Amino acid sequence: MNTKTTVMAAIGGMLILGTFAFSPAPPPSERENNLKFLPKDISHDDLMNVMHSFEAATGMNCGDCHTHSTTDPNKMDWAADTKHKQTTIDMMKMVQDLNKQYFGVDGDFKTNYLQSQYKVSCSTCHNGHDQPNSMVTIPIPEKR
Ligand code: HEC
Ligand code: HEC
Numbered sequence: 001m002n003t004k005t006t007v008m009a010a011i012g013g014m015l016i017l018g019t020f021a022f023s024p025a026p027p028p029s030e031r032e033n034n035l036k037f038l039p040k041d042i043s044h045d046d047l048m049n050v051m052h053s054f055e056a057a058t059g060m061n062c063g064d065c066h067t068h069s070t071t072d073p074n075k076m077d078w079a080a081d082t083k084h085k086q087t088t089i090d091m092m093k094m095v096q097d098l099n100k101q102y103f104g105v106d107g108d109f110k111t112n113y114l115q116s117q118y119k120v121s122c123s124t125c126h127n128g129h130d131q132p133n134s135m136v137t138i139p140i141p142e143k144r
Pocket of ligand 2: 010056057058084087088091092095118120121123124125130131132133
């Protein structure tokens with residue numbers, strides 16, 4: 001095999017692996033969805049923008065929050081409930097509440113989030129990490 005063939009084979013392999021791990025998510029309008037906080041009629045593009053932004057903010061991937069289908073392990077079950085999905089829903093509510101209460105940003109999460117209206121957002125705390133509380137902080141001085 002020459003270099004070009006090897007490279008093509010490698011790319012082909014990655015593509016197959018990629019499809020294997022994450023079957024593409026169908027638009028929410030075309031299936032029963034299990035959305036509990038985002039609007040049920042959210043467009044596919046808006047939903048994916050939120051998801052990609054969560055990945056960037058927390059350094060996590062689709063598969064960290066979502067799980068494989070129990071009937072077909074080659075497929076993802078995007079609607080299935082997971083621990084990290086529940087935590088994320090709590091985080092979205094917290095972001096909405098604290099911006100409303102302390103920064104006067106009213107309105108729904110989806111619109112404010114996608115238009116970068118929030119003063120405190122996922123990245124404020126997470127900054128690309130899943131566990132913000134393990135990031136280096138200035139030590140609290142001992143009581144004098
Ligand atoms: C940090 C966690 C997190 C990451 C990372 C993440 N998601 Fe999600 N995803 C969620 C949560 C939470 C919901 C449900 C939101 C709700 O209930 O309002 C969701 C919902 C969805 C849904 C709709 C499911 C339904 O019920 O119809 C799809 C599709 C989806 N995600 C795809 C993706 C894809 C594709 C990626 C990677 C590009 C991804 N997600 C990354 C947390 C995440
Ligand atoms: C005010 C700071 C703050 C904001 C804002 C925030 N988080 Fe968090 N998040 C935390 C802390 C702290 C933890 C760790 C909690 C623990 O250890 O129990 C955490 C944990 C998580 C986890 C679980 C990670 C793990 O590995 O267990 C996910 C997922 C998550 N946050 C997603 C989000 C998303 C998405 C947003 C924006 C919608 C967000 N967070 C906004 C502080 C924040």
